[in-house]
Amino acid sequence: xxxxxxxxxxxxxxxxxxxTVSKAxxxxxxxxxxxxxxxxxxxxxxNYTPNKSAQNLKSKRTKTIxxxxxxxxxxxxxxxxxxIETEAHSKGYKIxxxxxxxxxxxxxxxxxxxxxxxxxxxxxxxxxxTQITGDYGHFEEALKYDFPxxxxxxxxxxxICDKVSINDQLAAKEATEHLLKTGCQNIIFLSTxxxxxxxxxxxxxxxxxxxxxxxxxxxxxxxxxxxxxKLLLQQLQNIKVDGIVAADELSAISTxxxxxxxxxxxxxxxxxxxxxxxxxxxxxxxSLTVVDxxxxxxxxxxxxxxIKRLDKQIPxxxxxxxxxxxxxxxxxxxx
Amino acid sequence: xxxxxxxxxxxxxxxxxxxTVSKAxxxxxxxxxxxxxxxxxxxxxxNYTPNKSAQNLKSKRTKTIxxxxxxxxxxxxxxxxxxIETEAHSKGYKIxxxxxxxxxxxxxxxxxxxxxxxxxxxxxxxxxxTQITGDYGHFEEALKYDFPxxxxxxxxxxxICDKVSINDQLAAKEATEHLLKTGCQNIIFLSTxxxxxxxxxxxxxxxxxxxxxxxxxxxxxxxxxxxxxKLLLQQLQNIKVDGIVAADELSAISTxxxxxxxxxxxxxxxxxxxxxxxxxxxxxxxSLTVVDxxxxxxxxxxxxxxIKRLDKQIPxxxxxxxxxxxxxxxxxxxx
DNA sequence: CTGAAAGCGCTTACAG
DNA sequence: CTGAAAGCGCTTACAG
Numbered sequence: 001x002x003x004x005x006x007x008x009x010x011x012x013x014x015x016x017x018x019x020t021v022s023k024a025x026x027x028x029x030x031x032x033x034x035x036x037x038x039x040x041x042x043x044x045x046x047n048y049t050p051n052k053s054a055q056n057l058k059s060k061r062t063k064t065i066x067x068x069x070x071x072x073x074x075x076x077x078x079x080x081x082x083x084i085e086t087e088a089h090s091k092g093y094k095i096x097x098x099x100x101x102x103x104x105x106x107x108x109x110x111x112x113x114x115x116x117x118x119x120x121x122x123x124x125x126x127x128x129x130t131q132i133t134g135d136y137g138h139f140e141e142a143l144k145y146d147f148p149x150x151x152x153x154x155x156x157x158x159x160i161c162d163k164v165s166i167n168d169q170l171a172a173k174e175a176t177e178h179l180l181k182t183g184c185q186n187i188i189f190l191s192t193x194x195x196x197x198x199x200x201x202x203x204x205x206x207x208x209x210x211x212x213x214x215x216x217x218x219x220x221x222x223x224x225x226x227x228x229x230k231l232l233l234q235q236l237q238n239i240k241v242d243g244i245v246a247a248d249e250l251s252a253i254s255t256x257x258x259x260x261x262x263x264x265x266x267x268x269x270x271x272x273x274x275x276x277x278x279x280x281x282x283x284x285x286x287s288l289t290v291v292d293x294x295x296x297x298x299x300x301x302x303x304x305x306x307i308k309r310l311d312k313q314i315p316x317x318x319x320x321x322x323x324x325x326x327x328x329x330x331x332x333x334x335x
Numbered sequence: 336x337x338x339x340x341x342x343x344x345x346x347x348x349x350x351x352x353x354x355t356v357s358k359a360x361x362x363x364x365x366x367x368x369x370x371x372x373x374x375x376x377x378x379x380x381x382n383y384t385p386n387k388s389a390q391n392l393k394s395k396r397t398k399t400i401x402x403x404x405x406x407x408x409x410x411x412x413x414x415x416x417x418x419i420e421t422e423a424h425s426k427g428y429k430i431x432x433x434x435x436x437x438x439x440x441x442x443x444x445x446x447x448x449x450x451x452x453x454x455x456x457x458x459x460x461x462x463x464x465t466q467i468t469g470d471y472g473h474f475e476e477a478l479k480y481d482f483p484x485x486x487x488x489x490x491x492x493x494x495i496c497d498k499v500s501i502n503d504q505l506a507a508k509e510a511t512e513h514l515l516k517t518g519c520q521n522i523i524f525l526s527t528x529x530x531x532x533x534x535x536x537x538x539x540x541x542x543x544x545x546x547x548x549x550x551x552x553x554x555x556x557x558x559x560x561x562x563x564x565k566l567l568l569q570q571l572q573n574i575k576v577d578g579i580v581a582a583d584e585l586s587a588i589s590t591x592x593x594x595x596x597x598x599x600x601x602x603x604x605x606x607x608x609x610x611x612x613x614x615x616x617x618x619x620x621x622s623l624t625v626v627d628x629x630x631x632x633x634x635x636x637x638x639x640x641x642i643k644r645l646d647k648q649i650p651x652x653x654x655x656x657x658x659x660x661x662x663x664x665x666x667x668x669x670x
Numbered sequence: 671c672t673g674a675a676a677g678c679g680c681t682t683a684c685a686g
Numbered sequence: 687c688t689g690a691a692a693g694c695g696c697t698t699a700c701a702g
Contacts, residue, residue: 004451004480006695017673022697032671047476052452053397054695056388057678064431064453072413072420075614082407085434089441094448096399097432099420106424113429116339117387117679141382145339250618257620279410280614283585285592341679352689357681367687389679392694452695 005046014042025050056117064094065306066119068110070102070127070154075249075278076295077125080152083299084123091307093120100127108138115141121148121306123299126156131197148309152302153293154198162309164302164321168201168275169208171291171325175245175273176209178289178327182334184243184271188218188235190255191247192225202247202275209245222251229258236262242270249276252288256332271333286331294323340381349377360385391452399429400641401454403445405437405462405489410584410613411630412460415487418634419458426642428455435462443473450476456483456641458634461491466532483644487637488628489533497644499637499656503610506626506660507537510580510608511544513624513662517669519578519606523553523570525590526582527560537582537610544580557586564593571597577605584611587623591667606668621666629658 007025011018016035024031024039025048031039042048056062065088069077081097088095096119098110107127114122122142130136136159142149143160152164172189179187189206193199207217220235222228232255235241246252252274256266264270266286274281274290281288301321308314329335342360346353351370359366359374360383366374391397400423404412416432423430431454433445442462449457457477465471471494477484478495487499507524514522524541528534542552555570557563567590570576581587587609591601599605601621609616609625616623636656643649664670 007697008695018696019674019698020672022695023672026697028698030671035671047479049447049451051392051695053388053391054452054678055697057386057392057680057695058697060678062388072407072417073410075408078407078413081432082434085407085432089433094431094433094453096429097416097420098424098429099417112384116384117389118429144382250614253618257618260620278614280618283588283592283615284619285595343679353680354682354690355688357679358688361681363682365687370687386679389694390681392679392696393681395694 004051005048006051007048010039010043010046010048013046014039060117061310062118062120063092064096064119065303066096066098066110066114066122068098068100068107068114068122068124070100070125072097072099075280076153076276076293079295080125080299080302083296084303087300087303088307091303093303093307100130102128104129104133104135104138111138111142115145115147120310121150123150123152123302123306125152126154126197128196131156132195148306150302150306150309152298154196156197160318162302162305162319162321164298164305164323166293166298166323166325168198169205171293172202172205172245172247172275173208174205174325174327175275175291176206179243179245179271179273179333180209180213182267182271185215186240187215187243187245188220188239188241189245189247190220190222190232190251192222192251193247194219194221199247202245206245225254228254229261232258233262236264236270244270244272246272246274249274249278249281249288249290252290252332253280253284256284256286256288267331267333273327273333277328281328281330289330289333290328291325292328294325297323339386340383341386342383345374345378345381345383348381349374395452397453397455398427399431399454400638401431401433401445401449401457403433403435403442403449403457403459405435405460407432407434410615411488411611411628414630415460415634415637418631419638422635422638423642426638428638428642435465437463439464439468439470439473446473446477450480450482455645456485458485458487458637458641460487461489463531466491483641485637485641485644487633495653497637497640497654497656499633499640499658501628501633501658501660503533503536504540504543506628507540507580507582507610508543509540509660509662510610510626511541514578514580514606514608514668515544515548517602517606520550521575522550522578522580523555523576524580524582525555525557525567525586527557527586528582529554529556534582541580560589563589564596567593568597571599571605579605579607581607581609584609584613584616584623584625587625587667588615588619591619591621591623602666602668608662608668612663616663616665624665624668625663626660627663629660632658 007018011021024036100107149161155163277290277292281290346356359371435442484496490498490500609623612625612627616625
């Protein structure tokens, strides 16, 4: 491995001071055209590129953003990160990704290793465990030093920092109202994520949606996909159901799958609406009507907000963005 | 924003030399137990954490790995990155992710910004454009300096570096043979990606598979999903077909969808096998038999190889790993 | 216009 | 056992 060329190497080769070489390379107006050209040419010749760690050490900025998400395999986070990366890249930032795997411990560890000069700011969607335990101690240090953090999607209202989210409660309410509009009279809420803040909000939205309609609320919690079919069938046989609001994409698709398998017609017997969009929703037969969670947009906006914060382009009070969701009408509900 | 505590700060507080403080914190045997304790306590008290950029500058190592992939939205890469992150994390490495968006330009840019002391090594899956143009000039500099690179999945045989991949041609051959084994006699190959290197290899594998079986080869190319149903039906009415090898996941799922819609039974009338695994394949009804591309495993192995290379635990000649693919038997083919 | 010097925050070989 | 000094590679205020 050849050694990388440094300013010092160039200065020796060119017989100039290191500082002169540095300025010439950075196109400082202090330096004469002729030496600039000379320096830049030999720099190119020797494939000189400035050492990032050294630059970061001086500038106290790394031009990288840390991202901590629960996982990458769910389409939502993959899309969000896509949005984050695209926006970051367009502003000259790189992103470092850490996965919390829904574990508070790993989230904590990631925060710790990233806030020590590895990144300029953090974009985080909270892990399930953090939300369940309600223990936000691992954010204390970062917040104490005013380390810039933007929370997105899975946020925590009492944390003082910038936030980007959708109104999950409203989204679920609109989903419920959509079913009402298409004529459903017995709408239940099905959730496999009832222990997250998002799951809770969506449930509340469902309750909002049926308020004053005379519909009896009914919430079907399913902890494990192994018992999905059994629990769903029990429910369908137990009370009349003609509409289901599912708290996420996979549970909505599973609902359709098992309902069809047991000879229910979708949407004739049961309309199904899901609370996130993804490949499954789009390509399933029947395709799934969903409330879009604006994954890419959340990522993009979180990044924009963070960079503005870093550039001190926004007032010091935390900003909270709430994105509008929209319903994508497909085949699992009546038009 | 309070200033972060540094060694210098601690040394002033403790009335010790910076070097002593540094050694005490790093548990050097040179330092007496008593001062170690004193130093470590006040370090904790002041929330001291070493500055990463400074450490990197000294050690010339960043303990981070750069990852460049074409996109994140395809399940394959999301899984691969999942594997990379998990393995990297377990070895104390962070990962920086850049997306090439299938563009050679962006790939090149990412390489350039990462090899300057931002990361210790690179894991890359080549962009489509790079593969089509065959222009690998942007790797020259990195290779010249023996910068550690591991290529995975979309590799380039003439590049001298470590590689991890599967044998696409063999995978398609095995898919075809799987259909033969289950009794199919009229097997066609369906592809929407016939213009990529991978698509070409899979087609070759199909041809390998039917060689010496007396089966008439038939390749159905579909350029656009808008005409998918029409072209598929034409084909099915035109000649007898009882088995379809689809070149990727979505085209396999679409095949099932439109076949079912037109009253063909899967697998009774037509068996379908797809060449990548993903959420769709797993959750569709019927679920799709696939040749698994070992996404996570490719990611994991690429990371292991890279870290071994960084630790100089492997001989200097490049290593090429070819992972065995395996068939995941599901409902779209007979057992 | 060029250069010497200080400093970013750390580590480590060397003295004492 | 403790500390002074050099150095990682860069930038920049200050002299000349």
